Amino acid sequence: MNQAHISQLEKINIPKSDLPRIVIIGGGFGGLRFVKRIDTRKYQVVLLDRYNYHTFQPLLYQVATAGLEPDSIAGPLRKTFQKKKNFFFRMASAHKIDPVEKIVETNIGELSYDHLILACGSITNFFNNEEFEQKAFPLKQLPHALNLRSQILQNFEKAVLKNDENEVQRLMNYVIVGGGPTGVEVAGALGELKKHVLPKDFPELNLNKMQIYLVEGQDRLLGGMSEKSGEKAFEYLKKFDVNLYVGKIVKSFDGETVELNDGMQIPSETLIWAAGVNGNALTGMDQKVTRDKRYQVNEFNKVEGFDEVYAIGDVASMKSEEFERGHPMLAPVAIQQAELLAKNLNKGLEKDNWKPFKYVDKGTMATVGRNKAVTEVFGKLKFGGFMAWLMWMFVHLVLIVEFRNKIVIMSNWVWNYFTYDRGTRLIIRPFVKKKYKAKKQAEEMPV
Amino acid sequence: MNQAHISQLEKINIPKSDLPRIVIIGGGFGGLRFVKRIDTRKYQVVLLDRYNYHTFQPLLYQVATAGLEPDSIAGPLRKTFQKKKNFFFRMASAHKIDPVEKIVETNIGELSYDHLILACGSITNFFNNEEFEQKAFPLKQLPHALNLRSQILQNFEKAVLKNDENEVQRLMNYVIVGGGPTGVEVAGALGELKKHVLPKDFPELNLNKMQIYLVEGQDRLLGGMSEKSGEKAFEYLKKFDVNLYVGKIVKSFDGETVELNDGMQIPSETLIWAAGVNGNALTGMDQKVTRDKRYQVNEFNKVEGFDEVYAIGDVASMKSEEFERGHPMLAPVAIQQAELLAKNLNKGLEKDNWKPFKYVDKGTMATVGRNKAVTEVFGKLKFGGFMAWLMWMFVHLVLIVEFRNKIVIMSNWVWNYFTYDRGTRLIIRPFVKKKYKAKKQAEEMPV
Numbered sequence: 001m002n003q004a005h006i007s008q009l010e011k012i013n014i015p016k017s018d019l020p021r022i023v024i025i026g027g028g029f030g031g032l033r034f035v036k037r038i039d040t041r042k043y044q045v046v047l048l049d050r051y052n053y054h055t056f057q058p059l060l061y062q063v064a065t066a067g068l069e070p071d072s073i074a075g076p077l078r079k080t081f082q083k084k085k086n087f088f089f090r091m092a093s094a095h096k097i098d099p100v101e102k103i104v105e106t107n108i109g110e111l112s113y114d115h116l117i118l119a120c121g122s123i124t125n126f127f128n129n130e131e132f133e134q135k136a137f138p139l140k141q142l143p144h145a146l147n148l149r150s151q152i153l154q155n156f157e158k159a160v161l162k163n164d165e166n167e168v169q170r171l172m173n174y175v176i177v178g179g180g181p182t183g184v185e186v187a188g189a190l191g192e193l194k195k196h197v198l199p200k201d202f203p204e205l206n207l208n209k210m211q212i213y214l215v216e217g218q219d220r221l222l223g224g225m226s227e228k229s230g231e232k233a234f235e236y237l238k239k240f241d242v243n244l245y246v247g248k249i250v251k252s253f254d255g256e257t258v259e260l261n262d263g264m265q266i267p268s269e270t271l272i273w274a275a276g277v278n279g280n281a282l283t284g285m286d287q288k289v290t291r292d293k294r295y296q297v298n299e300f301n302k303v304e305g306f307d308e309v310y311a312i313g314d315v316a317s318m319k320s321e322e323f324e325r326g327h328p329m330l331a332p333v334a335i336q337q338a339e340l341l342a343k344n345l346n347k348g349l350e351k352d353n354w355k356p357f358k359y360v361d362k363g364t365m366a367t368v369g370r371n372k373a374v375t376e377v378f379g380k381l382k383f384g385g386f387m388a389w390l391m392w393m394f395v396h397l398v399l400i401v402e403f404r405n406k407i408v409i410m411s412n413w414v415w416n417y418f419t420y421d422r423g424t425r426l427i428i429r430p431f432v433k434k435k436y437k438a439k440k441q442a443e444e445m446p447v
Numbered sequence: 448m449n450q451a452h453i454s455q456l457e458k459i460n461i462p463k464s465d466l467p468r469i470v471i472i473g474g475g476f477g478g479l480r481f482v483k484r485i486d487t488r489k490y491q492v493v494l495l496d497r498y499n500y501h502t503f504q505p506l507l508y509q510v511a512t513a514g515l516e517p518d519s520i521a522g523p524l525r526k527t528f529q530k531k532k533n534f535f536f537r538m539a540s541a542h543k544i545d546p547v548e549k550i551v552e553t554n555i556g557e558l559s560y561d562h563l564i565l566a567c568g569s570i571t572n573f574f575n576n577e578e579f580e581q582k583a584f585p586l587k588q589l590p591h592a593l594n595l596r597s598q599i600l601q602n603f604e605k606a607v608l609k610n611d612e613n614e615v616q617r618l619m620n621y622v623i624v625g626g627g628p629t630g631v632e633v634a635g636a637l638g639e640l641k642k643h644v645l646p647k648d649f650p651e652l653n654l655n656k657m658q659i660y661l662v663e664g665q666d667r668l669l670g671g672m673s674e675k676s677g678e679k680a681f682e683y684l685k686k687f688d689v690n691l692y693v694g695k696i697v698k699s700f701d702g703e704t705v706e707l708n709d710g711m712q713i714p715s716e717t718l719i720w721a722a723g724v725n726g727n728a729l730t731g732m733d734q735k736v737t738r739d740k741r742y743q744v745n746e747f748n749k750v751e752g753f754d755e756v757y758a759i760g761d762v763a764s765m766k767s768e769e770f771e772r773g774h775p776m777l778a779p780v781a782i783q784q785a786e787l788l789a790k791n792l793n794k795g796l797e798k799d800n801w802k803p804f805k806y807v808d809k810g811t812m813a814t815v816g817r818n819k820a821v822t823e824v825f826g827k828l829k830f831g832g833f834m835a836w837l838m839w840m841f842v843h844l845v846l847i848v849e850f851r852n853k854i855v856i857m858s859n860w861v862w863n864y865f866t867y868d869r870g871t872r873l874i875i876r877p878f879v880k881k882k883y884k885a886k887k888q889a890e891e892m893p894v
Contacts, residue, residue: 013608015651052604053873071516076872078648088651091604091874108608143876157499157538161460161555201525204462204535411854425523426500427538429590429876 010109014088017044020114022345023104025094025282027054027077030313030334031119037342040086043115048106050093052077055142056400058331059409061182063145065152065189066197066425070142072408073400094120097284099306105284115308115345118295119338122277122314122329125292135255136273139182150431151270152193157427160204170267172210175258177250178274179216180223181366184233186272187214188369191240201425212242213258213266217275219247222374224328225364229374232384236368250275277329279315290317294326299356301341312337318357327359331399336360367392457556461535464491467561469792470551472541472729474501474524477760477781478566484789487533490562495553497540499524502589503847505778506856508629510592512599512636513644513872517589519855520847541567544731546753552731562755562792565742566785569724569761569776572739582702583720586629597878598717599640604874607651617714619657622705624697625721626663627671628813631680633719634661635816638687648872659689660705660713664722666694669821671775672811676821679831683815697722724776726762737764741773746803748788759784765804774806778846783807814839 014021020043024031027049035047053074062068081087092106097116104111124138137148152174159171174190176183190212199207214221214237220230221237221244237244249261250271258266279294288296288303294317295303301316303309313334317326327333337357344354363377365388373388393413397406461468467490471478474496482494500521509515528534539553544563551558571585584595599621606618621637623630637659646654661668661684667677668684668691684691696708697718705713726741735743735750741764742750748763750756760781764773774780784804791801810824812835820835840860844853 013610051874052600069516069518071518071873074873076648079872082647090608091601142873146876153499154538161537163460200529201523407858408855411858425526426518426521426589427498429593 012090012092012106012109012111014044014046014090014111017086019044019086021046021112022115022117023048023111023113024117024119025049025104026119026121026280026313026315027051028057028119028121028313028334029331030121030338031117032077032080033335033338034117034119034312034342035081035084035087037339037346039342039346040084042346042348044086044088045084046088046090046111046113047077047081048090048092048094048104048111049077050091051141052089052091053142054080056405057140058396059400060139060142060145061185061189063142064139064148064186065193066149067189068409068412070146072405072412074142075400075405095282097282097309099285099309102308113308116310117341118282118303118309118311118315119313119334120280120282120315121334123280124273125276125278126273127275131253132250132271132273135253136177136271138273139186140277146429147431148270148272149425150427150429152190153425153427154431155269156198156202156205160202166267168205169209169211170256170269172205173213173266173268174211174270174272175213175215175250175253175266175268176272176274177215178276179214179218179221179244179246180274180276181364183214183216183272183274184221184237184366184368186274187212187237187242188240188367188372191237191242192369195240197425212240213245213268214242215245215248215250215260217247217249221246222366224330225366225374225376229366229376229384232374233366233368236372236374236384239372240369277314279317279329281315285309290326292317292326300344300351300354301337301357310341312341323359330364332362333359365392365395459537459539459553459556459558461491461493461537461558464533466491466533468493468559469562469564470495470558470560471564471566472496472551473566473568473727473760473762474498475504475566475568475760475781476778477568477785478564479524479527480782480785481564481566481759481789482528482531482534484786484793486789486793487531489793489795491533491535492531493535493537493558493560494524494528495537495539495541495551495558496524497538498588499536499538500589501527503852504587505843506847507586507589507592508632508636510589511586511595511633512640513596514636515856515859517593519852519859521589522847522852542729544729544756546732546756549755560755563757564788565729565750565756565758565762566760566781567727567729567762568781570727570740571720572723572725573720574722578700579697579718579720582700583624583718585720586633587724593876594878595717595719596872597874597876599637600872600874601878602716603645603649603652607649613714615652616656616658617703617716619652620660620713620715621658621717621719622660622662622697622700622713622715623719623721624662625723626661626665626668626677626680626691626693627721627723628669628811630661630663630719630721631668631684631813631815633721634659634684634689635687635814635819638684638689639816642687644872659687660692660715661689662692662695662697662707664694664696668693669813671777672813672821672823676813676823676831679821680813680815683819683821683831686819687816724761726764726776728762732756737773739764739773747791747798747801748784748804757788759788770806777811779809780806812839812842 022043023046053076056073059073092108094106096105126133155171159168162168194210221233222230251261252259253271281289281293295311297316297318301310314329347353365375367373373392374384375388469490470493503520506520539555541553543552573580602618606615609615641657668680669677698708699706700718728736728740742758744763744765748757761776794800812822814820820839821831822835
């Protein structure tokens with residue numbers, strides 16, 4: 001190590017090993033799969049994550065809308081890798097890479113690596129608008145989902161106390177920005193709450209007043225899927241009385257009123273931010289970071305110009321003929337890149353044997369409340385409605401990490417389906433607005 | 448209303464009614480049962496609680512030790528009373544009673560009553576020691592249980608980072624104050640974590656180092672049960688290697704070291720406070736409040752000297768020949784008092800027809816980890832071990848409010864039993880010590 005490197009940070013305590021050390025930052029879909037596949041007879045493996053669990057992000061919206069317990073969509077990382085030898089987990093937020101000294105700096109100290117896998121995922125993109133960042137509700141992590149769940153339920157508890165019609169309306173209006181899968185799924189789930197659950201809980205309120213607004217800048221929904229899927233989603237959301245504003249942009253939100261770019265004002269206390277994400281690139285290798293905060297990687301997921309640094313998943317921008325602006329930020333991309341990179345590294349470091357990455361699009365899907373979903377398989381087969389919905393449920397159950405979680409989620413879904421009910425509508429930690437900024441910063445720390 | 452009464456508070460919005468209004472403060476075992484039984488053709492009924500759910504407190508310790516999801520031991524109050532006509536729930540913290548004007552003051556405004564039912568339960572008694580109040584972990588509400596769960600898991604995440612043996616030991620020492628059912632159950636559950644769960648998650652740590660201390664001021668455990676039950680619990684806890692200190696008192700805790708009255712010092716970051724509770728009496732009727740903060744009531748649960756004010760459950764002190772210091776603070780007492788009071792009020796206000804309260808002791812029980820419990824039925828039959836444990840499970844499943852929760856808890860228990868595992872070891876909101884005081888005050892607000 002270079003003598004010039006003087007660090008104030010303690011070293012993170014990891015047993016010494018003769019094997020080269022791979023450090024993975026982030027236990028999302030990519031990091032998790034990489035650790036599963038990497039051969040720990042050849043490498044010492046250290047996984048860092050700021051949480052001690054993997055979050056199954058596709059179902060976050062169900063936690064936010066009281067359909068699932070938070071615990072059921074999270075898999076404790078130590079448990080997942082209980083049987084992995086020569087593997088070490090450290091709960092830590094990495095914030096900086098020193099690619100020359102080969103060191104990761106974290107909140108609990110620094111850690112040297114021989115090979116670094118950046119799997120830090122993505123973070124909500126508020127487009128540098130501080131107002132949105134402070135006042136809107138993102139939906140990327142479990143604490144976000146719990147904040148939103150509390151907010152929704154607290155709004156209705158407040159609404160029963162109000163005499164002023166305008167105040168009631170403001171509490172019952174929900175504005176979602178972003179017509180991608182998350183926005184569409186949240187809108188559908190709110191539509192279900194409005195139709196089936198809340199009228200029973202709040203007989204004093206006229207639930208017809210509850211208005212759900214979905215605002216999307218492009219001129220259609222589900223931009224990442226086919227036009228037909230976008231139209232289907234549009235049609236399904238209309239059935240839930242969702243107010244759809246495509247080709248419009250949210251201009252401002254002061255905590256009480258959402259203003260669109262055409263001047264329209266929607267009184268609302270709750271702006272749900274599903275308008276996009278950026279890569280979660282850390283500091284220290286800025287010359288290889290794209291405008292959307294992803295690391296430029298080659299077809300082997302290597303960050304070019306740096307020795308033994310790789311990026312996978314959302315935080316990696318791998319350009320190809322098909323994907324001129326990098327591969328889409330989707331779980332299957334992360335998983336496939338992780339699989340291949342682990343396989344390549346398991347072969348050894350002579351890159352002649354390494355295989356380049358080729359994405360296999362197995363399909364995308366989004367669900368829109370009860371019995372409704374849109375699904376695209378192998379980029380061809382497309383179907384909507386009940387069959388797509390069943391398929392959506394099946395695929396998500398197959399994908400979710402823990403066997404135990406599968407049972408819990410399955411039984412929740414069966415329960416919700418037959419009872420038209422949601423089991424978990426509890427305000428366990430009331431959402432407090434004024435504390436939001438500090439708390440959110442803590443949550444949005446780099447992985 | 449008296450002209451002299453000038454209030455700054457808004458009135459809580461409840462529809463007008465010709466029927467007399469009963470206000471119940473607290474949705475615990477007593478308040479819940481009272482609302483179930485009261486005849487809403489005769490009264491307008493308003494329930495106040497600071498939470499929007501009922502907490503099944505006997506299982507809090509399982510949430511704290513990662514055995515159950517928080518959602519599974521909580522019942523949303525609005526859902527429980529969905530079919531109740533002429534019933535109104537308001538999420539509110541009451542803090543003061545004006546028994547002359549017949550008004551309850553809360554954080555969301557004031558509410559007038561014709562009949563008042565004080566069912567505010569009990570709060571942790573720190574014996575006016577500010578140090579304990581700020582630094583120890585109580586276990587009365589769901590947020591407490593989640594704080595303790597985070598603390599336990601964070602301690603182990605920290606321990607793997609330490610080189611200093613003393614620091615590691617401090618993180619792995621747990622001190623529980625109070626040898627009642629809560630203390631005994633927490634000690635047993637921690638013993639199980641030590642034996643079956645944590646060694647698999649933390650192979651780097653020597654879990655034999657984890658030490659559980661139970662400190663009890665009296666000279667035996669389970670003071671509320673028979674001596675034989677106390678001995679059984681002692682014997683079972685010994686098998687879990689719990690260090691038992693009876694006849695000793697915790698003198699101080701600075702956040703790093705617990706000191707006992709005999710000078711013994713235990714380095715520990717985690718002091719779990721199960722040393723007793725006080726009634727949660729509100730201000731405004733102080734002349735009828737006992738030293739342990741309960742309302743003195745007669746055999747009809749009426750707070751004497753005040754018109755139409757009743758107290759039930761933990762916050763009521765009803766003295767009798769058998770119970771010279773008031774009835775014990777137990778769920779069955781609260782439930783039976785609630786049943787009778789509702790029945791009496793349903794008969795009308797002529798108290799000649801009213802029946803006085805007579806407690807039927809159906810038994811008490813405590814569980815000590817896997818396969819072990821002590822049970823006393825009808826004050827006579829006593830048994831320990833596996834049969835008692837099965838009975839403990841059965842009784843708790845029968846008692847818990849929601850049908851759905853029964854299924855969730857049952858399946859969790861079956862899972863935990865056969866896999867020797869705990870499903871929910873997630874640090875969802877990391878416990879932050881420095882914020883603790885403010886947060887705890889918010890949580891400990893009167894119901």
